[in-house]
Amino acid sequence: MLNEDLKAKITELFPGSTIDEGNDPAAAGWVNVNVEANNWLPVATQLRSDLSLQFDYLFCLTCIDWKTHLTMVYHLSSTKFRHNIVVKAKLDRTIPEIETVCHIWRTANFHEREVYEMFGVNFLNHPDLRLLILPDGWEGKNPMRKDFEDPVNMIRL
Amino acid sequence: MDLNLQKTKQDFPGQVHETPGGGIVLSKLDDVINWARSNSLWPLTFATSCCGIEMMAVASAKYDFSRFGFEVARATPRQADVIIIAGTIVNKMGPVLKRLYDQMADPKYVIAMGACAISGGPFFYNTYSVVKGADHIIPVDVYIAGCPPRPEALLHALISLQDKIKRGLTREQIKSGKD
Numbered sequence: 001m002l003n004e005d006l007k008a009k010i011t012e013l014f015p016g017s018t019i020d021e022g023n024d025p026a027a028a029g030w031v032n033v034n035v036e037a038n039n040w041l042p043v044a045t046q047l048r049s050d051l052s053l054q055f056d057y058l059f060c061l062t063c064i065d066w067k068t069h070l071t072m073v074y075h076l077s078s079t080k081f082r083h084n085i086v087v088k089a090k091l092d093r094t095i096p097e098i099e100t101v102c103h104i105w106r107t108a109n110f111h112e113r114e115v116y117e118m119f120g121v122n123f124l125n126h127p128d129l130r131l132l133i134l135p136d137g138w139e140g141k142n143p144m145r146k147d148f149e150d151p152v153n154m155i156r157l
Numbered sequence: 158m159d160l161n162l163q164k165t166k167q168d169f170p171g172q173v174h175e176t177p178g179g180g181i182v183l184s185k186l187d188d189v190i191n192w193a194r195s196n197s198l199w200p201l202t203f204a205t206s207c208c209g210i211e212m213m214a215v216a217s218a219k220y221d222f223s224r225f226g227f228e229v230a231r232a233t234p235r236q237a238d239v240i241i242i243a244g245t246i247v248n249k250m251g252p253v254l255k256r257l258y259d260q261m262a263d264p265k266y267v268i269a270m271g272a273c274a275i276s277g278g279p280f281f282y283n284t285y286s287v288v289k290g291a292d293h294i295i296p297v298d299v300y301i302a303g304c305p306p307r308p309e310a311l312l313h314a315l316i317s318l319q320d321k322i323k324r325g326l327t328r329e330q331i332k333s334g335k336d
Binding site: 133135143148150153154155156 | 283284
């Protein structure tokens with residue numbers, strides 16, 4: 001499906017979502033969809049199962065700290081139709097919570113664990129939410145947050 | 158036929174005292190041992206990031222560190238003489254590096270290759286995970302600047318290490334001399 005058709009289909013399926021018009025040259029060629037965080041699970045389910053979309057491949061799952069809020073970013077692809085989409089969800093920085101998608105895309109399991117340890121996002125109903133790479137004792141300290149400071153290793157400029 | 162043999166720089170530490178029917182080598186045993194050791198140093202295949210790519214380049218045909226006696230790269234620390242720390246050492250890698258070093262048989266030598274192994278390099282400021290210099294974990298004999306260093310720089314470091322061994326000035330040799 002072409003990007004224009006994708007945009008039309010997304011607006012038709014999810015009236016509550018907004019589509020970013022590409023002002024950012026880095027995002028050129030990508031369809032950017034913003035969804036509400038508490039609406040993410042039904043959107044994800046439909047993206048995966050809709051017969052004309054069939055996004056069966058989650059190839060990137062990450063998070064961005066904007067200092068004022070967090071943004072979850074999901075890159076999806078369809079191995080059948082070869083079309084791509086980027087879904088973003090804004091999270092509250094003090095209580096970051098979003099529904100897990102690891103029963104839709106299995107790869108999300110460890111990606112969400114990484115976002116959990118690096119940004120402190122709490123994935124609701126995740127089957128195994130614990131640290132992935134960081135050693136024991138790092139729970140609650142989120143090194144990829146912009147305001148993170150390690151008392152031992154940080155050297156200020 | 159007269160052969161005009163050119164006198165080259167003497168690499169062997171000692172002289173041959175000519176006597177009828179042969180000759181006697183005059184030297185110090187320590188010097189001979191150091192000379193022998195320095196010309197066959199087996200490196201450990203240990204690389205943690207992009208400096209490892211340069212190290213592989215030095216090992217392969219174009220730069221070829223076997224010209225200087227480093228060709229037998231070992232995959233086990235028990236058979237290696239020198240460890241080239243080629244890359245970033247993170248906190249989680251620290252204990253592994255220490256263990257590898259401890260498992261190497263004496264005499265052993267360490268080369269810190271590149272900015273990360275010297276000081277943490279580009280990860281010096283504002284990092285939660287990088288060790289700021291491999292010499293916080295194990296003693297280092299030769300440092301090479303660069304990010305990553307040119308293959309020629311690694312060759313120079315290897316030759317410098319050989320020179321250091323011949324003079325008996327590596328950390329290992331100074332330590333064992335004191336005992």
